[in-house]
Amino acid sequence: xxxxxxxxxxxxxxxxxxxxxxxxxxxxxxxxxxxxxxxxxxxxxxxxxxxxxxxxxxxxxxxxxxxxxxxxxxxxxxxxxxxxxxxxxxxxxxxxxxxxxxxxxxxxxxxxxxxxxxxxxxxxxxxxxxxxxxxxxxxxxxxxxxxxxxxxxxxxxxxxxxxxxxxxxxxxxxxxxxxxxxxxxxxxxxxxxxxxxxxxxxxxxxxxxxxxxxxxxxxxxxxxxxxxxxxxxxxxxxxxxxxxxxxxxxxxxxxxxxxxxxxxxxxxxxxxxxxxxxxxxxxxxxxxxxxxxxxxxxxxxxxxxxxxxxxxxxxx
Amino acid sequence: xxxxxxxxxxxxxxxxxxxxxxxxxxxxxxxxxxxxxxxxxxxxxxxxxxxxxxxxxxxxxxxxxxxxxxxxxxxxxxxxxxxxxxxxxxxxxxxxxxxxxxxxxxxxxxxxxxxxxxxxxxxxxxxxxxxxxxxxxxxxxxxxxxxxxxxxxxxxxxxxxxxxxxxxxxxxxxxxxxxxxxxxxxxxxxxxxxxxxxxxxxxxxxxxxxxxxxxxxxxxxxxxxxxxxxxxxxxxxxxxxxxxxxxxxxxxxxxxxxxxxxxxxxxxxxxxxxxxxxxxxxxxxxxxxxxxxxxxxxxxxxxxxxxxxxxxxxxxxxxxxxxxxxxxxxxxxxxxxxxxxxxxxx
Numbered sequence: 001x002x003x004x005x006x007x008x009x010x011x012x013x014x015x016x017x018x019x020x021x022x023x024x025x026x027x028x029x030x031x032x033x034x035x036x037x038x039x040x041x042x043x044x045x046x047x048x049x050x051x052x053x054x055x056x057x058x059x060x061x062x063x064x065x066x067x068x069x070x071x072x073x074x075x076x077x078x079x080x081x082x083x084x085x086x087x088x089x090x091x092x093x094x095x096x097x098x099x100x101x102x103x104x105x106x107x108x109x110x111x112x113x114x115x116x117x118x119x120x121x122x123x124x125x126x127x128x129x130x131x132x133x134x135x136x137x138x139x140x141x142x143x144x145x146x147x148x149x150x151x152x153x154x155x156x157x158x159x160x161x162x163x164x165x166x167x168x169x170x171x172x173x174x175x176x177x178x179x180x181x182x183x184x185x186x187x188x189x190x191x192x193x194x195x196x197x198x199x200x201x202x203x204x205x206x207x208x209x210x211x212x213x214x215x216x217x218x219x220x221x222x223x224x225x226x227x228x229x230x231x232x233x234x235x236x237x238x239x240x241x242x243x244x245x246x247x248x249x250x251x252x253x254x255x256x257x258x259x260x261x262x263x264x265x266x267x268x269x270x271x272x273x274x275x276x277x278x279x280x281x282x283x284x285x286x287x288x289x290x291x292x293x294x295x296x297x298x299x300x301x302x303x304x305x306x307x308x309x310x311x312x313x314x315x316x
Numbered sequence: 317x318x319x320x321x322x323x324x325x326x327x328x329x330x331x332x333x334x335x336x337x338x339x340x341x342x343x344x345x346x347x348x349x350x351x352x353x354x355x356x357x358x359x360x361x362x363x364x365x366x367x368x369x370x371x372x373x374x375x376x377x378x379x380x381x382x383x384x385x386x387x388x389x390x391x392x393x394x395x396x397x398x399x400x401x402x403x404x405x406x407x408x409x410x411x412x413x414x415x416x417x418x419x420x421x422x423x424x425x426x427x428x429x430x431x432x433x434x435x436x437x438x439x440x441x442x443x444x445x446x447x448x449x450x451x452x453x454x455x456x457x458x459x460x461x462x463x464x465x466x467x468x469x470x471x472x473x474x475x476x477x478x479x480x481x482x483x484x485x486x487x488x489x490x491x492x493x494x495x496x497x498x499x500x501x502x503x504x505x506x507x508x509x510x511x512x513x514x515x516x517x518x519x520x521x522x523x524x525x526x527x528x529x530x531x532x533x534x535x536x537x538x539x540x541x542x543x544x545x546x547x548x549x550x551x552x553x554x555x556x557x558x559x560x561x562x563x564x565x566x567x568x569x570x571x572x573x574x575x576x577x578x579x580x581x582x583x584x585x586x587x588x589x590x591x592x593x594x595x596x597x598x599x600x601x602x603x604x605x606x607x608x609x610x611x612x613x614x615x616x617x618x619x620x621x622x623x624x625x626x627x628x629x630x631x632x633x634x635x636x637x638x639x640x641x642x643x644x645x646x647x648x649x650x651x652x653x654x655x656x657x658x659x660x661x662x
Binding site: 039137140141143144145146147148149150152153154156157238242245246249250251252265268269272273276279280282283286287290291294295298 | 330331334335338339342343476477479480481482483484485488489491492496593596597599600603604607618619622623625630633634637638641642645
């Protein structure tokens, strides 16, 4: 058996196939290839379960905020699968409500990074010249900021401010803070795509037919960059969830009594030795969510970029 | 090469200036400012708060404060006693002349506060990174060479897990297992210490220092081992299918020589750039480690300063870390040209 075919028969490998079959649309191809990635499918199922559970959180018989002192610090049991915290609140319920916060922050951050990163990258890559220079220097500067330190600083400042919608570090504030420091990947990615694509014949053709710059950027080039953007955004969601958890863990993120996975962990610190379940379960939720997202991202990357897999097995 | 380095160093200056302006504005435009704590406290009279404000120069417009912070105020009159009349010459020399001011909290010079703690952080980070390199490099290479073997599949799975574990949670679990649950069978004490750089009541002992490193280093290393072994594996896989590797093989070179002389050397070069880009994140990760294990480092100092709104300290740490990051990037680019002769600087 040759090296190559050896690799192809391996476990969990996307099998060699023509990247795009005749009469097949991009999305069908991506889906066909995504399905072949066992990690990505497992991740999708797991994330689906987590999202479903989080959405259905109000069905829980317990209140996430109201205290129940007689039942404090119960170990996990049938009534309280994750146990209860020092105020007698059901930890499973709080984990589910915390998941709403974490996933919402993750989703919002992705939207924010897209809104900032894609136009900046597109303008820089398409027009080039001094605009590109300014944008890229700006991006470089943002990349050399110590992001966690600035996150801490911004949250510390923002939690003192009373602006409507932004009071007490709610979901939107945290998402804005994280998003404002995470758009650089998108900007660089999109710029690189525009830089190569603007030289292609279809752009020249559109130009000759009198399409405006805006139309070429939006209608002709943008659809070609969707793959990398989707992959990067998926992974970004994982980072954002992790960053929110970290900030809340440090006390600069979502403030109690509103639960989030990070502040649940922070709260568990003082009870660590005697009541370890308080620390184990919220961390497990973060872990499962992020590993699912990362596997999905990995599957998407392979699905969108068949040549990468082909290159690895030496076919191209 | 010399010209290239000089040009890059010159480019660093406007970038650091831009960063410092943005950070300074963020810190100082916040409502309340550093004296928010004072003015809310009932024990401080409003007149006293106003006096403090004048003494610290916080009554000046933010651009003026920035200039003072940057180049000092020994060329202008300041209000040292806070009575509202600027009569004496300022004494600050500005960060460009190495004066980062005084901590609001302790009133000590900022650089003195930072000094040892920066070293403590560098000590912790260096040990962590050495461990990361010792584990990640061989694991990544073997994983790529034996692609899709049982070893490779386990490594790939473990590295997915390692990257998904929140660092602070890992730290809590480590403390739980090795401090709270497991005991040293001979002394009955916890198996490993849960904080500090060394035992306070003991003379220097290498074993004691090493014991205090195990948990913090493990906590800091897991994610990076996962990431770098995965990165190196992917890099090796790319390289293994290059024509020059095929050429080396068809020349009849031993597989060992092909792998280490031809493939590995090329796969490891991009690692240099990635590592420089990762530095701020490695640093950020050490903040969690330092907090959980009461490590007297710069990350913990930053956290404490943020809680207390000690702005001179916050600004100093931010600028130092940003400067180190830019410097690391420059050094990575230079090293890149050295390691990979195909790269040319014009």
